[in-house]
Amino acid sequence: MAFDMFFIILLCITALTAAQCPDYTSYSSTPHGPFSGGIHNLSYQRPDPNCRTYYSAYTEAAIIRLKSVIIDPDLSRLFENSFPNTLDTTVKWTGHAANNSAEELAFVITGDIDAMWLRDSANQLQSYLPLLNTTATALSSLYRGVINLQSRYLLISPYCNAFQPPIESGLQPNQNGASDTVPPHYDPAIVFECKYELDSLAAFLELSTNYYTATGDLSFFANFQWLDAVRAVLNTATSMAIPTYAPNGSVNKLPYTFTRSTPDGLSTLNNRGTGNPVQSGTTLLRSSFRPSDDATIFQFLIPSNMIFARTLSTASLIASALNATALANEMTSLSSTLTTAITTHGIISDPTHGTIYAYEVDGYGSRNMMDDANIPSLLSAPFFRYLSANDTVYQNTRNVLLSADNPYFMRGPIISANGGPHDTPGYAWPMASIVRILTSSSTSSGDDDNDEIYTTLKELVASTNGLGLLHESINTFNAADYTRPWFAWVNGLFGQMILDLEKRKPEVLARSFG
Template sequence: MWSSNAIVLAPLLIGRVLGQSCPGYSSYSQVRNPPLSTGAYKLAYQRPAPECRTFNSSLVEDAIAQVKEDIYDVDLSRLFENTFPNTLDTAIKWRGVAANNTEEELAFVITGDINAMWIRDSANQIAPYKAVLKNQTSELASLFRGVINLQARYLILSPYCNAFQPPPESGMPPEQNGGVYAVTPAYDHNVVFTCNFELDDFGGFLQLSHDYYAATGDAGFFGRFQWAAAVQSVLAATEAMRQPTYGPDGRWLRPAYTFQSQTMSASGTLANNGVGMPVNYTGMARSPFRPSDDSALFDFSVPANMMLSRYLDSTAAIADQLPNAPEGLAAQMRDVAAEIREGIAEWGVVEAPDGRRVFAYEVDGFGGRNLMDDANIPSLLSAPFLGYLDKNDTVYQNTREFILGRSNPWWCEGPYINAVGSPHVRPGAAWPMSAIMRAMTSDDDMEIITAVKEVLRSTDGYGLIHESVNSFDTSDWTRQWFTWANGLFGQMIMDLADRKPHLLKESFQPFFIEKD
């Protein structure tokens, strides 16, 4: 059993220290803080002082020290030490316990420069630390449990929403969100920050659950609080979002979720008075909004359905072991996972202009298809990373070639970085996250080296991974503090240290440096 004493004290200690003497990271990260690395890129040191970090983990610090010893390139070493702990250093806004159960750990994780907790982002922000998570007794394990528990609460209260306010136990006031929205189902603004229904939120919750269980074997945790109820909420919403626009008699079926907002962007609301575009039955679940928070062109997001299918199936093994789980829960999880996979095979695999079979990014079940990829994860590029398929799968390899080139309308090419971008920013703004994912889904040494070099030269000297970077001008970027992308880079280095350690001995400088 774990002790909750330190957990109860943690929010008090963090609030006292950070409130009195520590700079806000939004301003701190906009400065190229010394000491600079000694390589050509002269990258800033962007870690707060230990007393100013929002969470300290000896497991993570030991991993950083060990991996840095294996990295030859001084700039790559600096970028790794800045990025891998970035979520822990900056984004664990509050930790505590539930008001009605002091054994139920909670952790509120902000996305970075926005003081709200996204289900998808928080799952991906914590996921990199599974590499050093070995058992259930560490404070790091407590953090995983706290995030899972709070996500479960949110998914029970408002399963169609994507970003949430601090829990009442934190004592933090709700963050103001100035948008004007008309959304069904209705939600509590004291609980919800934004209510874009994004199917990958369900995948993110299940992914983090899978990661914790795979690392610790701690199945008992999932039976103690609200996890099973959250899975039931996920399944109910998924089933509602699998329904077509028209019934068997042709009658319009009112959708479970609608969204309208006053916005300056066409991607900030849904068409047809908030209903979205019509869909046919495919077995997949609708995702009116993408992982980028932009509205979809067609509602069946293939990568989001890939993610949900994969993690419904894998976390059914957890439900199998819960003595008090609702009857048939694990079987239902596996059935829905299989039906979604069948729907992807039938509707999500289409013919590209060159005649090859590829995965579409989005479809509608009527024949509509969107051939592209978006940098945000889940993406088509990330399908092997999600564990949905093997990277040597023929359709995946066809898709990979399609999206990593000019055929993809959101492929950004230039002298500094070549990567998939996103409609969330603009054409020509490459997302380093995509270059990182390219390296993580490749076995080709030169492709990996090229992708890592491009990310390394994209930070503009700040030593942090930006949201997007102009592929022709690395001083033109968006978001200096984006913890998800930073953690993903650290996760990539940990992955390379495990499966391709020889690559960490390479020089990633922009010119040849002779090794000693």
């Protein structure tokens, strides 16, 4: 849209004003009027237009439209604040590659951490996927910029998960304050953190597929480094399929190890940076860290293998359309192999709930039965379309995850949802509540459970401590005790969920919490 480009130019013109904008971490921690007028009287948290980092007319139109759809004033305000949060606050820089003026680049931070995670930035843009099409020029440009920059990062340091701003931006690198020993060594001017996470590789494939499906823009993928980056993704993932021991009993050398000087056992790997042993013959792929950036206990992380299998299959369609037949066949073959391995090794028998998915396994018979709030999770498997929400094994698993049988299902009067060891017991993650809504379904009829959706929405609205933005995690007994006032991914996901309900369950949005 021409108006999109006009507003982008306007943002550049007002750069001097923007330089005086308040720090958003502080801004989002305090209330601002006008207030919603609902029972929680939620604050308005969008920055002044001169302080917003990116603009999409389609996003603004969606916000205006939903005001007439959502009846409850607090829910309406939470959507108004949350949905544009990535665009309003985290598009740190957009531009072009120094060696190719046609190659768009976009550096999108996660919020209060001034670095770009592969997983987070991909999911932050996914929030706007319902609005992405061939005429949404601003959103399309942002997608292309993030895909190109992720391609660059993957070609430089494919085992790493979070990155510094590109040199073209003129922004200074930030230090994460950690002491790492990571062969192969990374350049701290490029890499912010180097935790190997299989889901980060999947995020790149998912972002690419989302853009292609919405726009049909095949020429974009042919013009830059996308195919090379996909090859790097495949090489990296398959290099981590190696078992701990060779057939003769000798210890295999891993291409990636990670140790960190830290008092927190979640931030480093034991056994000199290799993690706990895994058995040969499973054909599953290792993930040294979870989507929470916490170390795995057993490195065959089932949700990450699920999303990688799914995104390999969908992204192979792009490779095939580009006539990269051998690459496309390799992707579909690995996807099929992983799906079989997940069924064989990832499904376990529970004496109470029957056959369920384990969160992590090692191939030796050990399994970890829990879930973590971050996507991909076991709960989110239908959301990223690995399986149907009505799948029997998924429904059995869901019953465990949303009960006291899950050691990280946090319960309390404020909110009840999955959490994880990242923020310790007692802290529930709104992201998990949103996923619960997105995957809600009844096995008997296939109809979504309106009461479950309504109750979970009501908890989310009550969880912001009146601020009107969702947090990373919340003490289930005290809404004033939360982590991260500014976490763009969860806020965008909330908006994406509301757009889903507008199509799927508009009657829920027509109810009041008063």
